[in-house]
Amino acid sequence: MSLFNNLLWLELIVYTTLASSVAYWFHWQWKHRRFCELAAKLPGPKSYPLIGTASMYTPTYDGTVKKLIRNAVQYNYEPVGTWIGPIYYVSVVKPEDIQIVLNNSKALEKGYLYSFMKSLLGEGLLTAPVDKWRKHRRVIAYSFNIKFLEQLYPVFNEKHKNLVRELKRNVNSTEPFDLWDYIISTTFDTICHVAMDYQVNDKRKKHEFLSLLTVIADELVKAVNKPWLYVDSIFTMYKSFSDLGKNLKTINKLPLQLIEEKKLDFKSKREAMKSFEGQGENNDGTIKIRTFLDCLLLANETDHDFTEADVRDEVITMLFAGSDTNGTTECFCLLLLAIHQDVQNEVYDEIYNVVGDSDREMTPDDTAKLVYLEQVLKETLRLFPIISVFTRQLQDDIKLSHYVLPKGTSVTISPMVTHHCPLLYPDPYAFNPDNFSPENVANRHKYSYIAFSGGPRGCIGMKYAMMSMKLLLAEVLRNFSVHTDIKLADVKVKISDGFTRKVGGYPITIRHRDKRPSYMQNTTFLKS
Structure with a gap:
């Protein structure tokens, strides 16, 4: 019984x-019926109940990006739908559709995957929800005003001359050296000075911060490929019982020390800044000096909703984005110029035509004349976009060229995919700065190039980035010629800590520059 x-x-x-x-x-x-209906219409790899699109699960972020590229090619660069567990993603590649998404007010919310980065960056501009992002962007917009940035040229010139002095140690050595440590140290010192009016004199602290920044960001990006960590309670436990939690506490030491020290300086400036409201101009029309951090501290004093945590989040976001993205692009660019000596000659000739053989400091007018150098930088970012993938979470339905994406869809946009689309760039894996000649740019859709994203939530630091990178590269190239034995085909990339990196670093050799136009120099340059 x-x-x-x-x-x-x-x-x-x-x-x-x-x-x-x-x-x-x-x-x-x-x-999820609307997602299921869309999934039945959209091309894409086969999905299974509960599991989703099994082929999209990879052990690394690199693998995910490669899957996006393969899907784009297989499905002729049309929107591709995939399920990752219960989340429906649509990968958008063509610039017409990218423009629709990035310019839509209902597609400003960052995708769920950014939630992992909040452990490091909090809710700074990169990761903040829309309402907070709008408010913070208004607060700091002044510090990215081009007139304000132009007043900082003495700082840029000082930092870049320091870089040249450091690089001289390697002149005429036959052994290649890695650019990375030199460049990242310079870009970090620069962003600290121009954005915070702060100098990190303790090299040990700077090294610790930069090392942890890479380690933590890499760990958080890896979490994207661990679906069990999508559960908040499990992720919280994971942080508590792994080195990630300890590292997150340690990395906050420098930003918090920086903020506390600058608060004291800010108080002494506070009275002088009381009259500084609105457009921020003196009676004679010149811009008053107010740093990025001053903007944050002023908001913290005058707006009870702008908390000390908000100040910290924006500071660490600026340190992260303002140093690493520039540094990586500059390293890639110098390596590409070392590989393509003919392009390096043309860049140097342009610099020579602007400043001659003098050692005078660069000015805003000089930078505006470096048109071909800007083409080279844009082509570098086309080949090696620093941010390989970003996502948006739709707050309402959006109509693309041929499909309606329902509210709640996660849209994936990959500069790595779009920038290498042969429909947009002939021979897309070749290095060709003429891709950004005025004629070619005019004949191509604006959103064919999305290295700085686009639309209202595009990168606020784009002008700063292009200006500072042009200045650094011009200073290096007017003093040295750069060389390497590797070829473009040898350059392998990895997607780590959220950024595109070159495997094996950026090895070059340098020689003192013969300060004459390239056609007058004795040095024989071999075309690649």
């Missing part, structure tokens, strides 16, 4: 479980 009762109970449990599973499945199908 007991065995019979046990069998009855077992049978009841089985039937109840099956019935619950079926009910849950139908409920899930009904709740």
Whole structure:
């Protein structure tokens, strides 16, 4: 009798479980019916119940980006739909559709994957929800005003001359050296000075911060490929019982020390800044000096909703984005110029035509004349976009060229995919600065190039980035010629800590520059 009762109970449990599973499945199908209807229309790899698109699961972020590229090629660069567990992603590649998404007011919310980066960056401009992003962007917009940035040229010139002095240690050595440590140290010192009026004199602290920045960001990006960490409670436990939690506490030391020290300076400036409201101009029309951090501290004093945590989040976001993105691009660019000596000659000739053989400091007028150098930088960012993928979470329906994406869709946009689309760039894996000649730019859709994203939530630091990178590269190239034995085909990239990096660093050799136009120099340059 007991065995019979046990069998009855077992049978009841089985039937109840099956019935619950079926009910849950139908409920899930009904709740996600619009995604399911879209999934039936969109091209994409096969998906399975609960699991989603199994082929999209990869152990590394590199693998995910490669899958996006393969899907784009396989499905002729049309929108591709994939399920990652219960989340429906649509990958958008063509510039016409990218423009629709990035310019839509209902597509300003960052995707769920950015939630991991909040552990490091908090809710700074890069990761903040829309309402906070709008408010913070208004607060700091002044510090990215081009007139304000132009007043900082003495700082840029000082930092870049320091870089040249450091690089001289490697002149005429036959052994290649890695550019990275030199460049990242310079870009970090520069962003600290121009954005915070702060100098990190303790090299140990600077090294610790930069090292942890890479380690933590890499760990958080890896979490994207660990679906079990999408559960908040599990991710919180993971942080508590791993080195990630300890590292997150340690990395805050420098930003918090920086903020506390600058608060004291800010108080002494506060009275002088009381008259500084609105456009921020003196009576003679010149811009008053007010740093990025001053803007944050002023907001913290005058707006009770702008908290000290907000100040910290924006500071660490600026330190992260303002040093690493520039530094990586500059390293890639110098390496590409070392590989393509003919392009390096043309860049140097342009610099020579602007400043001659003098050692005078660069000015805003000089930078505006470096047109070909800007083409080279843009082509560098086309080949090696620093941010390989970004996502947006739709707050309402959006109509693309041929499909309507329902509210709640996660849209994936990959500069790495779009920038290498042969429909937009002939021979897309070749290095060709003429891709950004005025004629070619005019004949191509504006959103074919999205290295700085686009639309209202595009990168606020784009002008700063281009200006500072042109200044650094011009200073290096007017003093040295750069060389390497590797070829473009040898350059392999990895997507780590959220950024595109070159595997094996950026090895070059340098020689003192013969300060004459390239056609007058004795040095023989070999075309690649």
